[in-house]
Amino acid sequence: xxxxxxxxxxxxxxxxxxxxxxxxxxxxxxxxxxxxxxxxxxxxxxxxxxxxxxxxxxxxxxxxxxxxxxxxxxxxxxxxxxxxxxxxxxxxxxxxxxxxxxxxxxxxxxxxxxxxxxxxxxxxxxxxxxxxxxxxxxxxxxxxxxxxxxxxxxxxxxxxxxxxxxxxxxxxxxxxxxxxxxxxxxxxxxxxxxxxxxxxxxxxxxxxxxxxxxxxxxxxxxxxxxxxxxxxxxxxxxxxxxxxxxxxxxxxxxxxxxxxxxxxxxxxxxxxxxxxxxxxxxxxxxxxxxxxxxxxxxxxxxxxxxxxxxxxxxxxxxxxxxxxxxxxxxxxxxxxxxxxxxxxxxxxxxxxxxxxxxxxxxxxxxxxxxxxxxxxxxxxxxxx
Amino acid sequence: xxxxxxxxxxxxxxxxxxxxxxxxxxxxxxxxxxxxxxxxxxxxxxxxxxxxxxxxxxxxxxxxxxxxxxxxxxxxxxxxxxxxxxxxxxxxxxxxxxxxxxxxxxxxxxxxxxxxxxx
Numbered sequence: 001x002x003x004x005x006x007x008x009x010x011x012x013x014x015x016x017x018x019x020x021x022x023x024x025x026x027x028x029x030x031x032x033x034x035x036x037x038x039x040x041x042x043x044x045x046x047x048x049x050x051x052x053x054x055x056x057x058x059x060x061x062x063x064x065x066x067x068x069x070x071x072x073x074x075x076x077x078x079x080x081x082x083x084x085x086x087x088x089x090x091x092x093x094x095x096x097x098x099x100x101x102x103x104x105x106x107x108x109x110x111x112x113x114x115x116x117x118x119x120x121x122x123x124x125x126x127x128x129x130x131x132x133x134x135x136x137x138x139x140x141x142x143x144x145x146x147x148x149x150x151x152x153x154x155x156x157x158x159x160x161x162x163x164x165x166x167x168x169x170x171x172x173x174x175x176x177x178x179x180x181x182x183x184x185x186x187x188x189x190x191x192x193x194x195x196x197x198x199x200x201x202x203x204x205x206x207x208x209x210x211x212x213x214x215x216x217x218x219x220x221x222x223x224x225x226x227x228x229x230x231x232x233x234x235x236x237x238x239x240x241x242x243x244x245x246x247x248x249x250x251x252x253x254x255x256x257x258x259x260x261x262x263x264x265x266x267x268x269x270x271x272x273x274x275x276x277x278x279x280x281x282x283x284x285x286x287x288x289x290x291x292x293x294x295x296x297x298x299x300x301x302x303x304x305x306x307x308x309x310x311x312x313x314x315x316x317x318x319x320x321x322x323x324x325x326x327x328x329x330x331x332x333x334x335x336x337x338x339x340x341x342x343x344x345x346x347x348x349x350x351x352x353x354x355x356x357x358x359x360x361x362x363x364x365x366x367x368x369x370x371x372x373x374x375x376x377x378x379x380x381x382x383x384x
Numbered sequence: 385x386x387x388x389x390x391x392x393x394x395x396x397x398x399x400x401x402x403x404x405x406x407x408x409x410x411x412x413x414x415x416x417x418x419x420x421x422x423x424x425x426x427x428x429x430x431x432x433x434x435x436x437x438x439x440x441x442x443x444x445x446x447x448x449x450x451x452x453x454x455x456x457x458x459x460x461x462x463x464x465x466x467x468x469x470x471x472x473x474x475x476x477x478x479x480x481x482x483x484x485x486x487x488x489x490x491x492x493x494x495x496x497x498x499x500x501x502x503x
Contacts, residue, residue, distance in 0.1 A: 139439050142466045146488040147397035153491045154401055158408075165404065172397040 006050070007041040008094040009064045013057045014039075028052045041091065065316075071283045072097055074369060075108035081368040082111065137187050144180040148173055208247070214240060215248045221257050224249065229260065229352040231322060231344070232306070242306070242324050246344045250277045260350040263319075265296055266342040274340060281317045282345060283365060291364040292377045296343035299325035303339050310348065312360035314371050318348040387502045390431035391415040392422045392448065393464065394440055402435065402494070409495050411502075419443030423451050426459070433460040433502055435485075435494075438472050449479045460501045462494075 014024050025035040028049060037043040045053075054061040073093060080088035089096075097104040151169045154161070161169070215238050227233040231245045238245070243266060250264035254277075263282050266275035271290070278284040290297075295309045307323040325341035346352070364370030367380045389406050393399050394417040403413045416425045419440030426434065434452075438445040445463065452458045463481045465472040473484055483501060485494050 139466060142487045143395040143398065147395055147401065149488045150401040150405075150491055151397060154404060157491075168400065172400060176397055 006045055006064050007037075007039045007043075008091065009098075010045075010053055010057070011039040012095050012098060013059055013064065017057050019057075024053070024056060027056045071278065071280060072104060072108050074283045074365060075112055076104060077369040078115070078366075079107060079111035082115070133190060134187075137183055137190075141180060141183045141187075144176045144183065147176045148180070151176075211244050211247050211251075214238060215244070217252075217255055217257070220248055221252060221259065224252070224259065241326060243326055243340065243342045246322070246342050247275065249344060260346050260352055262344055262346045264342065264344050265290075265294075266340055267296055268338070268340050269300055271297070275342075279345070279347070281315075281347065282313065282319060285366050289366045289368070291366055291370065292379070293361070293363040293375075294343060295321045295323040296341050299323045299341035299343070300339060303327075303337075308353065310358065310360045311345075311363045314362075314364055318360050319345045320348055320351040320353055321345045322353070386410055386412045387432040388412045388414070388429060389433050389435060389498060390425060390429055390459075391435045392419070392425075392440065392445070393417065393435065393437040394419075395437075401491070405491055405495055406498065409499065411498070417441070419445070419448060422448050426452070431459050433462060433498060435462045435464060435498070437464045438466070438476075446475055446479065449476065449481060453480060462497055462501065464489075 014021070019027075021035055021039070022032045025032040028035070029052070030049065034043065038045050038049075050061055050064065054064055057064075076093055076097060077090060080086075080090050080093075151172050155166070155169055155173075215234075220234070220238075223234060223237055227237075229249060231242050231249065234245045234248075235242050246264055246266075249259075250262045252259035253261040261279060262277075263279040263284070264275060264277045265273060265284055267273050273284070273290075276284045284290065295307055295311065299305075299307060303325045304327075305324070307321075309321045309323070310318060311321055312318045321343050322345075323341065323343045325339045327337040328340050329338065331337040362372060364372055364375070367375075367378050370378075372378075389411045391399050391402055391406075391413065393402070393415065396417070399415045399417070403415065406413045414425070414429055414431065416422050417440075420442035422436075422440070422443065436445045436448060440448075449461065449463075452461065461481050461483070463476045463484050464487055465476065465484055466487050476484065483497060485497060
């Protein structure tokens with residue numbers, strides 16, 4: 001059963017129209033209890049009933065099915081799931097976003113900021129634990145300190161030590177103190193360099209300079225139209241990779257060109273997002289936690305094989321996707337290849353590519369805000 | 385006959401002070417700085433106890449521990465771990481080590497631990 005916030009929007013519009021639930025149900029020809037289930041998002045709604053309700057409420061059907069911006073809705077749902085103790089009224093989310101757009105944007109923005117900062121803190125903490133330079137430096141310093149402490153303790157607590165042995169201990173303390181000083185200095189330099197050079201950044205969605213230069217916008221659009229936006233033909237014509245063509249295609253609409261709006265995500269095998277361009281109906285989580293059923297992750301199981309899929313998000317929106325995992329650099333014998341998988345996606349009604357005969361595959365955005373029941377890929381409970 | 389302690393540690397000044405202390409306490413002491421050579425030395429010397437560091441050149445203390453688990457008569461092991469590295473301790477415990485000493489340690493503590501283990 002498709003789950004969306006359409007019911008909430010119907011309730012909101014009915015209130016604005018000054019109609020009771022019973023009155024609207026009678027006008028549409030359904031029972032009041034059925035309308036009540038619809039309004040509480042417990043029954044899916046589409047087709048004739050949706051059109052009838054929209055007509056009786058005097059609004060276009062899209063007002064009921066699209067409502068608040070889905071990226072905003074997603075952020076608010078994520079905010080609610082991140083703080084379950086507050087038991088935020090997620091059933092009234094669309095109403096909240098619709099009645100208080102400014103507060104909603106503010107809440108979503110504060111939540112996103114907080115989430116991004118948490119991700120940065122987590123990455124830095126992870127780094128402190130696993131960074132080989134830090135681990136090596138700390139081990140070295142602890143060894144220096146251990147040697148100094150043990151030797152100094154011997155010299156101060158034991159009197160009957162031969163002169164030769166005492167001299168060796170003196171030299172040892174001198175050597176270890178110097179090493180400790182060098183290690184401390186190296187560590188300070190390392191942190192100084194880190195703070196100036198390594199500011200954490202989000203995955204970029206801008207086109208790289210080399211992509212822009214090698215595939216000039218105007219000529220690329222002409223060739224894209226001529227090839228019906230076929231990435232394989234374009235990659236051959238521009239002597240470049242499919243990932244580069246994906247990035248160029250995803251940039252067309254943003255550059256003001258009359259082209260289908262395409263979204264793009266590129267990840268590494270660890271699930272880290274390297275490039276992201278979301279669409280308003282297909283938001284992409286910024287830091288992991290994406291739906292593992294997305295074709296972009298399936299790409300890693302079939303490297304270098306071009307995959308075309310039709311997927312459907314919980315709200316019913318369908319997207320055609322093109323996916324391929326490619327090695328980041330030339331592969332070397334004896335070294336494991338470093339694959340990156342890219343998924344280009346376009347709403348089904350704008351897709352320039354041939355439709356696949358297979359039915360749409362159900363996917364989500366991320367588990368926390370996914371209403372699909374009995375999903376084998378679920379990794380955490382939904383808040384819906 | 386005095387008990388034999390092998391120190392597997394690559395920091396020469398730690399080896400120097402530990403050897404001094406253990407010999408004064410009546411133990412026979414040998415040392416090995418290279419992780420890859422440790423098992424050969426253990427086989428040749430048959431020590432009663434090994435003081436084993438975690439981070440060693442060429443082979444880690446954990447790898448040596450695993451090999452020791454295969455021996456019919458394994459010597460006692462006193463593991464040296466870094467302070468705060470709880471994960472090292474958990475790994476060593478999983479392999480079967482029961483006695484640890486964290487760096488930096490007090491001389492009296494390590495001598496006491498060795499004496500207790502070999503009593």
